[in-house]
Amino acid sequence: MYLDTHPSYFDSPDLEIVDPLLYDRCVRRFQTNAEREADGRAQGYSGVLEADLYRSEAKLAALSGRGMGDDGAERRQEDLAYVPGPDGQVLPEDEDEVPKTKEEGMERWREAMTLRFLKGGDEEFDYGEVDGREEWDVIEREDAEEHWFEEEEPGTGTIRVAQPLRSFSASTKNQGPTYLRRKLYAWLHGPGAAFKEPIEGANYLGAYDNKGNLKRAATATPGEPLPPPRASDLKPFPKNDDFVSQPVTSEALREAVWERIMKNGLSVKEVSKELGIEMSRVGAIVRLKEVEKAWQRQ
Structure with a gap:
């Protein structure tokens, strides 16, 4: 284990x-x-x-x-x-x-x-590192042995008995069907690869097609910035069509909010009016930036 x-x-x-x-x-x-x-x-x-x-x-x-x-x-x-x-x-x-x-x-x-x-x-x-090593999990091998026995035709006159390496797996991550795991890894190396380097802003599954291509990129002019997110791009829950999230603030905008509050001495209300951001979000951005800068100082 x-x-x-x-x-x-x-x-x-x-x-x-x-x-x-x-x-x-x-x-x-x-x-x-x-x-x-x-x-x-x-x-x-x-x-x-x-x-x-x-x-x-x-x-x-x-x-x-x-x-x-x-x-x-x-x-x-x-x-x-x-x-x-x-x-x-x-x-x-x-x-x-x-x-x-x-x-x-x-x-x-x-x-x-x-x-x-x-x-x-x-x-x-990183469960994948553990599940991908033979010394931690033999479920894949046991599945292959079971599949071999199921396909073995009766009447061959030969009985082959497979000795399991151990009676259980220490990793509950692999207790589901092997087929589903293969589908997951296929997605991670296929359409899911686009999420290894997420784009700036909202980056939900609904903004991509089944092949991992950003839908609104098809209408973008080569060399020009991507069009802004559409309403359909801001729906993080595929089965909840009524929920639309707020646009994600960029790092540059979050830094600008922090500087206006902490360096320039502006009030939350003034920054909210100037940058068009709700006051509650302005306060949240400043608190998060303070935590981030404290980590950087360490």
Whole structure:
């Protein structure tokens, strides 16, 4: 199994924001001051701020009976329950949920993160690298053996028995039909290749044909910029024809917004009126640019 030979996966500081409350309960509560300081240095200033933000949002969601997903989206809290304490802190409803020792806490944390990994929930991990190596997955070979037995005509007088290399695959990513995996890889190397280097602005599937060609590029004059996105190009959900997203702001425009607010001292309202951007988007752009520039300074 991949995680058995790569235990450093569980040491990544990014895992804390996956489930901040579970991390607090199982890992952080047993850490010494020196260990917490080491985690802080590994995360960096922006990482610590991000973890604190996720932890605060998770506590608010937990108090209302909800949980936070990997992407910050709300989900129902099924495995852990929380109630508010006298000082507003989050308390476990059941004492059995609280690990008694550091070893027990780490075991629970590893179990939760292992299940998430096997379900394909780690969007930052390159599952293709693992699934493409024979030592991690033999499902393809077992499928070929089963296909060979199904096509074998009876009455040949020969019985061939294939010995499976192992009884199960450690990777749940390959538990679907092999045919669908082949179709996926065919798309990635065919029409999907266009998304390896996305164009500036909105870049949804609906803007491309079945061969991966940008539809509005057919009407563009050679040497001239692409026409602006059409309404059909701004529909990110193929089965929801009523939803149309806002145009994506360019990097140059986001930089201009940040400079006007942070350097020139203009108000959000003034920048919104000058550049024709909603005030809520102006504020969001400035906050994101601040985070980006903090990362660059580090």
